[in-house]
Amino acid sequence: MRLVKVVGLVAALSLGGALAQDRTQTLIYGGDWSDLITMDPQVSYEFSGGLVTDNLYETLVKYEGADLSTLKPGLAESWKVDRGRDTWEITFRLRRGSKFSSGNEVTAKDVVYTFERALALKGPGSFLFTEIAQLKPGATRAVDNYAVVVSLPKTASPSSFLSILTFNIGGIVDSETVQKNARNNDFGKEWLTNNSAGSGPFRLVRWDRGSQVLLEANPNARIKPKLQRIILREIKEPAVLRTALESGEIDIAEGLTPEALRALAGNPRFKTLKADSLRLNYLGMNVKEGSPFANKLVRDAVRYSINQDELVSGLVQGNGTKIQTLIPKGLLGYDPRTPYTFDPARARRLLAQAGYPNGLEFELLVSTGICGGGIPCADIAAKVQADLAKGGFKANVKAIANAEVLRTYRAQNHQMVLVGWSPDFPDPDGNATPWANFEARSLAWRNVWNDPTAIRLTNQAALETDPSKRVALYRLLTDYVLKNGPYAVLYQPAIPIGLSVKVEGYVRNAQGQVRFENISKLP
Amino acid sequence: MLSYFFRRLFFVVFVVWGVTFATFFIANVVPIDPAIAALGDNAREEQIKEFRERYGLDKPIWQQYLIYMGRLLSGDLGNSLRTQRPVAEDLKEFFPATLELSVAAFLVTLLLGVPAGILAALRQNKATDVTVRILALIGGATPVFFLAVLLQYVLARELDLLPVQGRLDGFTFPPPRITGLMGLDALLARDWAAFLDSLRHLVLPAFVLGLFSAAILARMTRATMLEVLSQDYIRTARAKGVPGRAVVFRHALKNASLPVLTLLGGLLGGLLSGAVLTETIFSWPGIGRYVTQSATSLDFPAVMGVTLLVGLVYALINLIVDLLYAFLDPRIRYA
Numbered sequence: 001m002r003l004v005k006v007v008g009l010v011a012a013l014s015l016g017g018a019l020a021q022d023r024t025q026t027l028i029y030g031g032d033w034s035d036l037i038t039m040d041p042q043v044s045y046e047f048s049g050g051l052v053t054d055n056l057y058e059t060l061v062k063y064e065g066a067d068l069s070t071l072k073p074g075l076a077e078s079w080k081v082d083r084g085r086d087t088w089e090i091t092f093r094l095r096r097g098s099k100f101s102s103g104n105e106v107t108a109k110d111v112v113y114t115f116e117r118a119l120a121l122k123g124p125g126s127f128l129f130t131e132i133a134q135l136k137p138g139a140t141r142a143v144d145n146y147a148v149v150v151s152l153p154k155t156a157s158p159s160s161f162l163s164i165l166t167f168n169i170g171g172i173v174d175s176e177t178v179q180k181n182a183r184n185n186d187f188g189k190e191w192l193t194n195n196s197a198g199s200g201p202f203r204l205v206r207w208d209r210g211s212q213v214l215l216e217a218n219p220n221a222r223i224k225p226k227l228q229r230i231i232l233r234e235i236k237e238p239a240v241l242r243t244a245l246e247s248g249e250i251d252i253a254e255g256l257t258p259e260a261l262r263a264l265a266g267n268p269r270f271k272t273l274k275a276d277s278l279r280l281n282y283l284g285m286n287v288k289e290g291s292p293f294a295n296k297l298v299r300d301a302v303r304y305s306i307n308q309d310e311l312v313s314g315l316v317q318g319n320g321t322k323i324q325t326l327i328p329k330g331l332l333g334y335d336p337r338t339p340y341t342f343d344p345a346r347a348r349r350l351l352a353q354a355g356y357p358n359g360l361e362f363e364l365l366v367s368t369g370i371c372g373g374g375i376p377c378a379d380i381a382a383k384v385q386a387d388l389a390k391g392g393f394k395a396n397v398k399a400i401a402n403a404e405v406l407r408t409y410r411a412q413n414h415q416m417v418l419v420g421w422s423p424d425f426p427d428p429d430g431n432a433t434p435w436a437n438f439e440a441r442s443l444a445w446r447n448v449w450n451d452p453t454a455i456r457l458t459n460q461a462a463l464e465t466d467p468s469k470r471v472a473l474y475r476l477l478t479d480y481v482l483k484n485g486p487y488a489v490l491y492q493p494a495i496p497i498g499l500s501v502k503v504e505g506y507v508r509n510a511q512g513q514v515r516f517e518n519i520s521k522l523p
Numbered sequence: 524m525l526s527y528f529f530r531r532l533f534f535v536v537f538v539v540w541g542v543t544f545a546t547f548f549i550a551n552v553v554p555i556d557p558a559i560a561a562l563g564d565n566a567r568e569e570q571i572k573e574f575r576e577r578y579g580l581d582k583p584i585w586q587q588y589l590i591y592m593g594r595l596l597s598g599d600l601g602n603s604l605r606t607q608r609p610v611a612e613d614l615k616e617f618f619p620a621t622l623e624l625s626v627a628a629f630l631v632t633l634l635l636g637v638p639a640g641i642l643a644a645l646r647q648n649k650a651t652d653v654t655v656r657i658l659a660l661i662g663g664a665t666p667v668f669f670l671a672v673l674l675q676y677v678l679a680r681e682l683d684l685l686p687v688q689g690r691l692d693g694f695t696f697p698p699p700r701i702t703g704l705m706g707l708d709a710l711l712a713r714d715w716a717a718f719l720d721s722l723r724h725l726v727l728p729a730f731v732l733g734l735f736s737a738a739i740l741a742r743m744t745r746a747t748m749l750e751v752l753s754q755d756y757i758r759t760a761r762a763k764g765v766p767g768r769a770v771v772f773r774h775a776l777k778n779a780s781l782p783v784l785t786l787l788g789g790l791l792g793g794l795l796s797g798a799v800l801t802e803t804i805f806s807w808p809g810i811g812r813y814v815t816q817s818a819t820s821l822d823f824p825a826v827m828g829v830t831l832l833v834g835l836v837y838a839l840i841n842l843i844v845d846l847l848y849a850f851l852d853p854r855i856r857y858a
Contacts, residue, residue, distance in 0.1 A: 208697065208700075209606075210616075240806060249688065249692070403820075410559070
């Protein structure tokens with residue numbers, strides 16, 4: 001009798017799900033969105049924040065599909081870069097008739113307001129405007145209702161600026177609505193944390209922290225989405241992510257383990273995808289005076305010791321690309337060549353030549369966390385350690401908290417680190433300057449690699465506006481850094497994603513942007 | 524009575540102060556820089572410097588502690604380094620989910636633990652008793668994550684009876700947030716579908732979280748009941764011809780409830796603070812998950828806020844348990 005009651009209760013509870021709304025109009029996207037801090041496009045600098053705000057706000061220019069090297073019109077239907085006397089003058093012509101979710105038209109004053117807002121709020125991504133583009137307050141002017149001119153100093157790279165504008169920091173906000181909700185001169189920062197005021201295909205309806213974000217089609221948008229509702233469901237555990245996908249609770253699962261991806265690939269109800277990222281996992285070698293890695297021969301010996309093919313196909317299980325130069329696949333200037341082959345005998349000879357005939361012992365720092373591709377960093381370190389041993393090295397792996405790895409690295413106190421890097425903006429300079437320019441106080445500085453040739457080439461390539469000349473310069477630079485620099489790139493991780501077969505039109509570019517308006521669902 | 528109450532209240536304040544002191548210094552001997560943990564690899568040196576100044580991380584520890592305590596006395600828990608908003612706001616957002624889950628798990632504990640314990644005691648050394656003891660042993664020894672994943676796989680994925688994760692189905696529109704307790708909010712909005720859906724979502728996590736305490740409770744209830752049932756006054760009651768049911772419930776259970784009550788207080792506190800794993804596995808947005816994330820990013824004000832809240836709740840539960848003693852046992856007097 002009691003059993004009957006229990007079964008009855010469970011059955012009654014299961015019915016709850018049947019009362020749900022039209023499932024073909026709602027997409028549920030599961031993943032670890034726990035880095036969400038704000039929905040304000042000028043403040044957000046987190047991956048998940050970008051994923052959401054890119055669909056709430058339009059930018060002047062944008063990338064389409066997976067291509068991150070050709071700019072396409074966004075709110076601006078055209079743009080041109082002119083060489084002024086001491087400045088670059090970049091003119092944007094806005095499309096007429098684009099509307100914010102409030103119904104207000106998008107005009108030049110909103111662009112000026114947005115850019116000034118980004119400078120005033122000094123958010124974590126504001127250095128893209130202030131340092132990379134060297135944009136100053138007052139440098140953005142409305143010429144008429146539909147034309148804006150931005151003046152940048154000659155030392156800044158206009159291509160970098162344009163690619164920064166595809167980022168959420170360049171997401172144009174509705175100046176009237178935002179200003180109406182401003183408090184104590186905060187440019188509406190507090191309000192925009194939980195609300196949206198954009199012209200993108202969706203608007204923010206509700207954000208339950210730690211649980212889900214609910215977006216609905218923006219009725220006034222120029223771009224009409226195929227679905228009415230998008231829900232980003234926060235699921236941190238990869239195992240739960242998989243079960244939730246298999247039981248139909250979510251339509252897309254981002255960040256599965258390589259094993260889960262393999263299991264799903266054999267199931268006709270699901271599709272799998274290895275989405276590119278712009279991340280590079282690499283070894284950084286400290287070349288300061290007195291360090292064994294100061295000798296170029298030793299660095300070369302390291303590069304010849306790593307069996308990249310085995311690493312990518314074995315441990316990484318194909319969730320990554322073999323790469324050796326500093327510009328990731330997907331960006332202008334990417335070089336697919338991999339001249340360093342696995343050659344431990346040669347590595348031993350180089351070591352002997354450098355004065356270490358009996359091998360070299362050192363410390364390899366690594367994070368206790370997960371590295372790109374869903375693999376524990378320590379596992380990758382163990383593989384690297386085994387490879388290096390064949391080349392005559394004895395690497396003592398020290399696994400510590402990620403923040404501690406970074407602190408040591410930033411203080412130049414490491415011998416060798418195994419870490420990852422993602423560019424701040426989708427332009428080759430987003431990697432070239434940190435990796436090759438010592439003066440930028442980033443990766444080259446941390447590894448104490450101060451090389452005038454690399455610095456000169458980096459600056460030259462950053463300012464070049466002719467794409468083909470730029471590619472040639474980056475070819476020179478990446479090749480130079482590969483052979484002389486303090487790095488051994490391991491692989492470019494991919495993000496394992498599982499989808500229901502009913503989901504169509506899902507594309508995630510290497511910058512992590514997904515245009516929800518293109519996604520549809522079969523019944 | 525009243526003076527006892529105030530004495531205990533003073534004790535609560537003292538305990539909570541001790542908690543702040545311990546947490547603060549434990550958090551600060553960790554040799555990791557919270558600024559780097561919060562800003563990540565790509566952060567510029569200036570950003571890190573600015574961050575340290577903004578949150579006072581550039582000052583000596585004892586100064587940081589004084590500043591923190593000063594603010595705390597005026598009711599300000601400070602700002603979270605990770606979410607960058609007031610910790611009090613975060614707690615308001617995440618605590619209701621934990622409360623909802625713990626109360627449901629507590630019901631599971633009570634409804635499974637007490638009857639099982641009584642039943643086992645009444646049928647000592649019979650099949651029922653052995654079964655209950657074995658089940659209690661299994662319940663107490665099964666790791667939460669194993670049980671959770673197993674139930675998710677069987678009940679949710681294979682049989683499709685219950686949801687895998689979350690507080691509400693993605694396709695169900697959430698009710699307006701009033702109390703933060705999903706079920707109650709759904710009731711207030713008269714949204715029956717959402718109410719039922721929220722109950723469905725509560726079943727698995729509450730069962731998983733409550734099972735361990737239910738197992739402990741069952742064993743404790745059994746042991747106490749056995750002891751009480753062997754007392755002279757029970758024999759006397761039976762000899763006087765008092766019906767069996769009345770003997771068990773009025774005479775035995777009431778006298779057995781004192782130690783059980785003490786245990787229950789501890790169990791409830793444990794459920795509130797021990798939901799970390801359950802919340803993670805069921806994607807339940809409560810303070811357990813909040814505090815794990817805060818701890819890994821060395822978000823000291825957030826960890827401190829949660830510790831304070833949990834410490835306070837613990838102390839209050841203990842106070843209530845103490846006061847209930849007097850109600851259950853008239854011999855106890857608080858003078």
